[in-house]
Amino acid sequence: MSGKPLRGLLLTPLTCSLTLRVYYLGSFIFVLLANACKFVFLFLFLFMGIILLLDSRVNNAGIEKVVENIQGSIPKVEWDYEGIHYFDNGPLSVQYLFVLDALNFCFWPDKDLNYDHLASGLKAALQNDKSAFDADRLQKYTGPELRELLKWPRPLPLEDERVRLLHEVGFELERNFGGKASNLVESCGKSAAKLVALVTRHFAGFRDHSVYKGHQVFLYKRAQIFVADLWGAFKGQGYGEFYDIGSITMFADYVVPAVLEQLGVLKYSSRLANIIETNNEISSGSEEEVELRACSVYAVEKMKELIRIKSGKQVLSVELDLWLWSVGVQCPALQHHRTLSIYY
Numbered sequence: 001m002s003g004k005p006l007r008g009l010l011l012t013p014l015t016c017s018l019t020l021r022v023y024y025l026g027s028f029i030f031v032l033l034a035n036a037c038k039f040v041f042l043f044l045f046l047f048m049g050i051i052l053l054l055d056s057r058v059n060n061a062g063i064e065k066v067v068e069n070i071q072g073s074i075p076k077v078e079w080d081y082e083g084i085h086y087f088d089n090g091p092l093s094v095q096y097l098f099v100l101d102a103l104n105f106c107f108w109p110d111k112d113l114n115y116d117h118l119a120s121g122l123k124a125a126l127q128n129d130k131s132a133f134d135a136d137r138l139q140k141y142t143g144p145e146l147r148e149l150l151k152w153p154r155p156l157p158l159e160d161e162r163v164r165l166l167h168e169v170g171f172e173l174e175r176n177f178g179g180k181a182s183n184l185v186e187s188c189g190k191s192a193a194k195l196v197a198l199v200t201r202h203f204a205g206f207r208d209h210s211v212y213k214g215h216q217v218f219l220y221k222r223a224q225i226f227v228a229d230l231w232g233a234f235k236g237q238g239y240g241e242f243y244d245i246g247s248i249t250m251f252a253d254y255v256v257p258a259v260l261e262q263l264g265v266l267k268y269s270s271r272l273a274n275i276i277e278t279n280n281e282i283s284s285g286s287e288e289e290v291e292l293r294a295c296s297v298y299a300v301e302k303m304k305e306l307i308r309i310k311s312g313k314q315v316l317s318v319e320l321d322l323w324l325w326s327v328g329v330q331c332p333a334l335q336h337h338r339t340l341s342i343y344y
């Protein structure tokens with residue numbers, strides 16, 4: 001979430017640790033400069049500065065360059081520009097999007113699988129059988145049945161988790177929302193923030209959070225993308241109408257951070273760059289993973305702010321995200337970080 005909650009919940013750990021480090025180094029250099037050997041200590045200061053760097057950081061110059069290049073208006077990308085999603089302008093579309101975003105994570109372990117297969121596979125399944133995503137049916141799918149639904153010839157990455165999450169969606173929808181995701185959406189009173197809160201309260205699988213240096217960090221990628229998908233699919237009307245859509249941040253996945261790094265907006269430490277280049281995995285919840293994801297959210301918020309300052313245009317993080325994501329998926333050579341995660 002952006003604005004105050006974002007700063008309070010998400011960025012505090014990063015800024016705090018940076019502030020502490022700056023303070024620490026400040027006192028350190030003050031004491032040292034009081035001594036005679038200024039140059040030796042200056043060297044030491046620089047050296048310490050380098051080893052204390054975070055694995056990911058946001059490069060303001062990179063942001064300025066991107067904003068200058070796009071001249072204040074982001075290239076418009078239509079939601080469903082790929083034509084792969086189910087849409088009938090009614091409650092079944094809401095059910096489809098909720099199921100889609102419950103499973104919208106971690107495609108990369110199978111090099112032939114991507115998001116398009118999931119979106120179009122679920123669309124075909126629904127067109128074939130309109131009751132395929134009824135709450136009682138969702139609670140019964142097995143791994144092989146899900147594979148069959150998606151017409152995927154081998155086990156899906158994290159297949160057991162995908163099945164468990166489908167069951168959870170079916171069970172909680174039935175228990176709290178009369179089996180219908182449209183009731184869930186209706187009960188949020190057209191507030192994107194309330195919908196994210198409601199989804200994460202009732203559906204544990206959407207609680208995308210980590211503990212970073214002792215602070216709880218909430219990124220809520222799939223809960224937020226569900227809101228954005230509703231907004232995009234219904235074109236801001238009906239089930240897609242949210243008066244506070246501006247409170248949604250970018251969706252910290254594995255594509256957009258890679259695009260931001262390529263654009264020079266994110267800078268990785270050479271250690272992290274090496275892990276990504278050599279296709280080594282980063283564990284879920286590790287400091288480098290949280291930094292990379294949180295810096296992506298922060299960078300997009302900064303980009304949005306700079307666009308407003310330079311051009312007076314109020315763009316949404318959701319719009320920036322879709323543009324950056326569409327750039328990323330059109331670039332198959334783009335190397336991204338690899339984390340086995342149910343969150344993105």
Ligand SMILES: Nc1nc2c(c(CN[C@H]3C=C[C@H](O)[C@@H]3O)cn2[C@@H]2O[C@H](COP(=O)(O)O)[C@@H](O)[C@H]2O)c(=O)[nH]1
Nearest residue numbers: 079080081104105107114115251253254255256325344
């Ligand atoms: N930040 C962000 N991440 C997004 C999306 C979407 C799809 N949004 C759809 C909605 C309307 C549009 O028309 C889009 O089709 C998927 N992902 C993430 O990408 C990764 C999959 O990548 P690959 O393995 O290459 O397919 C995986 O983490 C997945 O969760 C997005 O919009 N923003």
